[in-house]
Amino acid sequence: MKELVNVSASPHDRSGRTTASLMLDVVIALIPASLFGVFQFGLKALLVLVTSVVSAVLAEYLWNHFMKKPKAPYECSAVVTGLLLGLNFPASIPLWIPVVGSAFAIIVVKQMYGGLGRNFMNPALGARCFLVICFAGRMTDFAVEKGNAVINGFAGVDGLSRATPLGIIKDLSATTSVGSAVSVSDMFFGFTGGVIGETSALAILIGGLYLVIRKVISLRIPLAYIISCGLFMLVFSGRGFDAEYLIAQLVGGGLMLGAWFMATDYVTSPITPWGQIIYGILLGVLTGLIRLCSSGAEGVSFTIIFCNLLVPLIEKMTMPKAFGLEKKSKKKKEA
Amino acid sequence: MRKDTFRGGVHPYEGKKLTEDREAITYLPKGDLVFPMSQHIGAPAKPIVAPGDRVLMGQTIAEAGGFVSSPIACSVSGHVKEIKPVLTVSGSMVQAIVVENDGLYEAVEGLGEERDPASLSRQEIRDIIRDSGIVGMGGAGFPTFIKLSPKNDAAIDTIIVNGSECEPYLTSDYRVMLQEGERIIGGLKIILSLFDNARGVIAIEDNKPRAIEHMKELAKGEDRITVRKVKTKYPEGAERQLISVVTGRKINSSMLPADAGCIVDNVDTVVAVYMAVARRTPLIRRLVTVSGDAITEPRNFIVKTGTNYNELIEAAGGFNSNPVKMISGGTMMGLALFDTNIPVTKTSSALLAFKEDPLDKVPTQPCIRCGRCVAACPQHLVPQMLMDAAEKFDNEAFEAVNGMECVECGCCAYVCPSGRPLTQAIKQTRRSILDERKKKAAAAAAAK
Known part of the structure; x- marks a missing residue:
């Protein structure tokens, strides 16, 4: 027995949970909301999500490449950032905006402050707020393209596809009942207007439950x-x-x-x-x-x-x- | 509702199945026996024999080197070969007495003879425990007679016998409870005879139902002794956590268990007390778990102190493949070895050998502040902030976030998904702060 052995300070065991596995769990937890968004708003929504994720990952890769960062095992955090940002766009967004947003999230909000674990602000939200300020109209344009069978079939009311239910409620006088203007059950299940990922409380709750069960949060x-x-x-x-x-x-x-x-x-x-x-x-x-x-x-x-x-x-x-x-x-x- | 556990802690892979159901067998050493002079906390012992001397089994070969110290007895008969520095588990070289075993096991006069503890005064019992070289056998190696001599005997109301054995893979305490339970009760009764107001509590984790049942059976009719089942969780057997589970009292780094009216002793230590007082036998044996997936036949051995680890590996069938990692002690707090040419000491609880190193699978990445270390810390600290301070060598900030309260159990590093060496960094900083304090105290003493 004269082979080399590993020597390290205690503890010598690990739980097996890695950053990558945690991030992956968050991605899995976002699948119900993403699927519902695509189901609700059509393939355009899928395109928005994919664009956001791909550009976030690419932005991180380019940063690491040009900043000559040492190669590290991939931890999927850029995927989470991209997906979260994508879920915050209305489906009608022109595709260049998610690209700008993802790049801003990764490079300005995250990497410039030191990268993973060092950013003081949620990258996806930082980017969203930046975009809302820059492109307020496009970021809140919830108009759904005509001929979208899904939204017409479920939402039924044309008005809902133009404004979000919260906007409608806000404009109600205090004496008008909420139920007369919007359907609360539609809001819970998600058959309303809004950004891709936020409409269905149910889908988000399923994801949240998954995160809790997996002890991620x-x-x-x-x-x-x-x-x-x-x-x-x-x-x-x-x-x-x-x-x-x-x-x-x-x-x-x-x-x-x-x-x-x-x-x-x-x-x-x-x-x-x-x-x-x-x-x-x-x-x-x-x-x-x-x-x-x-x-x-x-x-x-x-x-x-x-x-x-x-x-x-x-x-x-x-x-x-x-x-x-x-x-x-x-x-x-x-x- | 009684709480059977503490807040925090982790559930590492137990691995006790490998050895728990196999009887611990006595192993007699073949080669030379090596007795390092530092097998305990405190000053090293001083050799009182010279090369060439004939020594007997049970003979004291080194005397205590100070108040906080412990003598060392020879576990075999033979000749003193030499006195030289040898490699110990910590990786440092320590002065040691090497004894050539003549295989006769000729004992000193009276060794093993029965003695009635009731015929001894309290002071006599304490002196016997001191002179028998008994130290905490759970791992820390603190001289037991000091623990058993608190400032105020009357204030001690609970003697906790620690049979929780929360370290993964270790089953030596479990085997002691099953195979030598009577001696534990006997030893505990001796300790209880020192403290009029105390009750004895044998604490065992609930993953050892057979030991709990067995000890309960033995404790029947002993009105001062109870068996307490505690929840299986690491580090349930840590002194501070165990005291809080059993008595509800909490101590911090500036207090001793005696401040909470408690004395905590490992089961094997209690057996050693029994052997010393009732059987006139100093501490010359202990149980060692030899386990891990790289060991052919994992099991427990009752060995003579001073036996070489290599002999134990051979006795366990040798390695079934090249081990990637070897540990003396458990996987959570044990010490990694680079060589197995090391003697068994009073505190050697286990020798583990593994084919794989779990550390290889978790790369070290930046902290993502997930808070797992905070949830796992049994001391309710924020290891993330401690490591932050440690990395900046900011000892002041480290102490401000209660870094000195850390018990170095390893839970934070175990749960960290970014594979950060939290425990290791914290440990290092604690050492440097303790060193600084020592230096300051020494300087202050010199100035006076």
Whole structure:
């Protein structure tokens, strides 16, 4: 026995979970929402998603190539970024916009700040907000091409294909019932207008459930986000306890996609357990505030990138108490 | 509801099936026996024999080198061949006494004779434990007599016998419980006789139902001893975690178990206490698990301290293929070996050999802040921040995020999907901080 053996410091075992496997799980969890988007908006939607993903991966490859980065095992994070960004486009978007968006997400938001794990802002959302500011009209053009059998067959009402249900609700007077203007069940299942990935709360919930079961995310951020947003709406919407209105607010717009897939982004959310709950609550309150007080009906994207900036502060405030030091810190407070 | 576990921890592959159902057999050494002078925490022992001397089984061949130290007894009879530095599990060279085994096992007078613990005073019992060279056999090697001599005997209300054996692959404690359970009860009764207010708790993880049943059977009729089932999770057997599970009290790095009214001893240590006090036998044997997928016939051996690891590998049928990794101890906290020409010491719990190295499969990548290390840390720290500080050599920041509370259990590095050496970096920084503290203390003492 004189072969060379590996020597390393303990521990000598690993759980087997890798970054690539986590990212792959996120991609799998996004499949229901993506499929529904394609089913709803047709092959054009598929083209948008593919363009986003391919250009994100390509942008990362080019960056690594020209910056002469050492070769590292591929971790699929650019695929997730590209797919998340793609799901945030309306199907009617001209294809050059996803290319610009993906390149911005990967190069400006992610790589320029140090690459994987170093970006302080969710790349997909950073890019989306950049695009919304630059191309506001195209990013919110939810008109569906004529002759789309799918949308006509399911949505039935022409008006829905033009504006998102949240926009309609926002313009309602406080006394008109929500049910008379939009179908809340259609909003839950996703037969409404909107960006490719956000319409079906059901498809997103299936993906979210998958992430929770696979232990990719914990329930802390999504639940804190959704519950606090619901409570905020309950108190401040001026409608009191209006179940249809509340459900429409929670399943409508980008809230579900944001809560399950964007806010839970590892890199840009707090690492401390209590920090995650506070972060979720902040998101919920701010989303509600923007939805009620701003001119638009939506607020998820800006809320999340704003709260991304607060993460270091939240972490500092929510450092967990070390085992055996809990009592000491209480004494300090008393003293 | 009683909590049977702590928050955090991980579930590594157990691998105990390989050896748990095979009886531990006695192995008698063939070659020379080697006794390193550092088999414990504290000052190295000092040899009291010279090359050429004839030594007997059970004879003390090295005396304690200070208060926190432990004497060493010879496990065979023979001649002292030489005293020279040898390779030990930690990779360092340590002064050691090499004894040529004459195969006669001629014992010192009285070795193995029964002695009634009730006839001894408390001080006598403590002295016997000290002079028998008993140290914590779970791995740390802290001299047991110091543990058993707290400032205030009356404040000790719980003696925990640690049979949780949460390290993967190890089954030596399990075999001790099944094969020498009576001695554990006997040893625990001796320890309990030192502390009037204490009760004895034998803590065993629930993946060892046979051991729990067996120990419960033996503890019947002992009104001061109970068997406590704890949840199977790594590191359930870590001292601080076990104390909190059994008593609900929490200690931190600046406290001793005695501050929480507890004393924690490994099952094999308790057996050693019994052997020393009731059978006049110093610590000269221990159980060693030889296991892993590169070992032909994995099993436990009852061996004499000083036996060469190579002999144990041979006794277990040798390697079935070239091992890629060899570990002394468990996979979570054991030490990787580059050579097996190493003696069994008082703290050697296992020798593992594997065909594959799981570390090869997880490349080291940037941290993605997934928070798995935070969820896994049994000390409720944020290993990600500790490593951040460690990488910047920022010892101040490291201490500010409670880095000194780390118990180096390895959970954070185990769960890290980016294969980051969290535990390793944290360990290194802790060492450097402890060194600095020592230097400062020494400088302060010199200034006085």
